[in-house]
Amino acid sequence: MAAVSYLSLSVVACLCIVSVSSLSDHESFLRCISSHVSPTTNLSQLLYLPNSPDYSSLLFSSIQNLRFASSETSKPLLIVAPADEFQVQASVICCRSHGLPIRARSGGHDYEGLSYRSEKASSFVLLDLEKLRSVTVDVEHGVAWVEAGATLGELYYKVSEKSRRLGFPAGVCPTVAVGGHLSGGGFGYLSRKYGLAADNILDAKMVDADGRILDKESMGENLFWAIRGGGGASFGIIISWKVKLVPVPATVSVFTVRRTREQGAIELVYRWQNTAHKLPEDLLLRVDIVHVNRGDRRVVEAAFRSLFLGHCDGLLQHMGEHFPALGVERNDCIEMSWIDSAVYAAGYTNGEPAEILVNRELQPKDFNKGKSDYVTEPILVSGWEAIWARLSEEGAAGSMHLDPWGGRMSEISESDIPFPHRKGNLFIILYLSTWRDEGVAASTKHLGWIRSMFHFMTPYVSKRPRNAYLNYRDLDLGRNEEGNASYREAMAWGERYFKNNFRRLAMVKGEVDPHNFFSNEQSVPPLLAEAGERPHKTCSTSM
Known part of the structure; x- marks a missing residue:
């Protein structure tokens, strides 16, 4: 002492x-x-x-x-x-x-x-929570305990050290930590096969507003439901997750195929949106629409990126059957282990070793702003023409990243966990603007562009509500003022993230943290139940 x-x-x-x-x-x-x-x-x-x-x-x-x-x-x-x-x-x-x-x-x-x-x-x-970063892998039972401060890269690498036939369905950025990622949902290249990271949580340890250390059994069904996709920061401090690991083959295949407007990119993206969500669940095909330099020109390019749980022969067969217009050839396809595909998905495509995943300084820091949308109806070719024209304007200052749904994502009920964006969604859009220049002028330019682009996309995306993804948090959707927003006020942004699950989340909050100790500008506010009313699962036919 x-x-x-x-x-x-x-x-x-x-x-x-x-x-x-x-x-x-x-x-x-x-x-x-x-x-x-x-x-x-x-x-x-x-x-x-x-x-x-x-x-x-x-x-x-x-x-x-x-x-x-x-x-x-x-x-x-x-x-x-x-x-x-x-x-x-x-x-x-x-x-x-x-x-x-x-x-x-x-x-x-x-x-x-x-x-x-x-x-x-x-x-x-x-x-x-950076010091809380241990990862304990149990290969025999196919599970792992991972502390909140561990990164996705550390989780993937530790799993691969124990077994090359196990993986985990979460995001592509290796420096993202599991504490927030899993509590907000967490999707990635394996999500069409196995669902979200949050769909594969088996247990958790957390500290609640009363200072109790709780696990799944002691926290009860409602709180355990809430922290798996409802944002753990509204309900307590996540200490660690127990996750279900998923089987992966010894060999997976990847490709990246790039197309400009002159190479038919607009027509290809139009066809992609009608195809990607219907592909076999072992195959994911996403699109990044970005600006690149071609000689002395700055052009808009669509980069089609794929992961297939199998050999190149199978991948090429599926692409030939379902999306021949993309023109994927044998020399586009690369075979590797699943852990190496995690390196590839993170943007390191020159054979970098898997150890790079545990480097916490891997991602360069920048100024950025993100926004999100879900698309439920195919966008017409004329719509993609207009989008391309918008992205090609002189002052365009951002990119669009499209990830397909379908597969397992469309089979899980909207109310199974708080994350509700399931059946009926074709793909999710991340709008992202990044910059390196300091100062008000650069910030004004980039923030103005992404907000203008978001407004421009209104006719093409989900409506009533216009849905959004919690892990792409966006305060433009609304915020709690001084932490005292009412449930009704918070519906402006809460129903965009959680749809009908927002009410149940607020009722759970009212049960476990009625005085709103854990609060921020977009935390779930407590909704105190009337006498006899308790949070409960809502019925859903979205299976």
């Missing part, structure tokens, strides 16, 4: 200097933390004050969007970097008892930065 007492004195002194008004009873707060963690805990490695030499480096280490790395962005009063679940528990208990809002960051890829910043005037504490 002497070590804790000595460190407590130094940290208390820092808290006094930093902000007496924000943390008025600083000694009480530190005593609270000390009483809930191991006596051997080095508080200087757990608590980081703004005047600590490591505060800034820790804060900026996982800020992936440079829009929120400026001096104007709100900074946490304190960063807590827990190394185990009991330190997470202590953080929640002490922050709540001292009236301190809390934000939890696992990988920092939230498009709006809500895991590490606040638009509110009040101070907040940042819980940085």
Whole structure:
């Protein structure tokens, strides 16, 4: 205890200097933390004050969007970097008892930065989960326990170390952490075969608003339902997930085929939207519509990217039967292991080793803004002509990324988990604008373009509501003001992410966090049930 007492004195002194008004009873707060963690805990490695030499480096280490790395962005009063679940528990208990809002960051890829910043005037504490990154693989039972701070790349690599015949259906960006990715849904190259990452969660450990460490059994059916696709940050702090691993063949096949307008890209994308969702579930074919330099010209290009769970002969046969117009040839196709296909899908196509997946500095940081849409009816050729013209304009400052649905994604009920975008969706669109130049002019240009493009796409996408994907978070859809939005006010954005599941999510929130301790600009607000009413699964014929 002497070590804790000595460190407590130094940290208390820092808290006094930093902000007496924000943390008025600083000694009480530190005593609270000390009483809930191991006596051997080095508080200087757990608590980081703004005047600590490591505060800034820790804060900026996982800020992936440079829009929120400026001096104007709100900074946490304190960063807590827990190394185990009991330190997470202590953080929640002490922050709540001292009236301190809390934000939890696992990988920092939230498009709006809500895991590490606040638009509110009040101070907040940042819980940085990077130290919670263990991955434990059980090949015999085909499962893994993965902590919230582990990245997708680390999960994929650790699984491949144990077995080359197991994989996991999640996203393509290896530096995204599993804590937020899985709690928002999580789709990728295996989703047409096995569903979302969230569809393959078997158990979880979390800390709730009362500071309890819960698993599936102790949290109950409703809360376990809510955190698998409903955004875990609204309900507590995710510590770890138990996930079902999925079988993959020893050999998979990939290709990337690029086409410009002169090479028939518009007609091909038109045909793709009528084909991709009907392909065999072992085959995924996505499209990136991007700007590229061809000589001295800047042109719009459609890059068709595929993963097939099998050899090239099978892939070429399917493409010949279902989409011969694309003209895929044998020399376009590459055979590799599934773990190497994860490297390829991340954009590393020159034979880079699988070890690259565990490099947390792999993704360059930039300024960015994302928005999303779902398409439920095929867009006419004239529509694609107009879209192409829009993307080809002089001031165009972004790209479109199209991922097909169908397969397993269309077989799971809309209410099975909170993620509702299932049968009836042809594909999802990510609009993405990225830039490197600092300053207001660049930001205004790119934000203006993507918002204008989103408005332009209105006739072509889902309606009533115009649906969106939580993991492509977009505050343009609406936000909670000062954390006090009512359920009715939050419906403006909540029903876009969750459709009819939003009401059940709000009722679960009302049960487990009625005082809205876990809140942010787009957290689910508590809807307090009337007497006798409880959250329950809604019936759905979407199977």
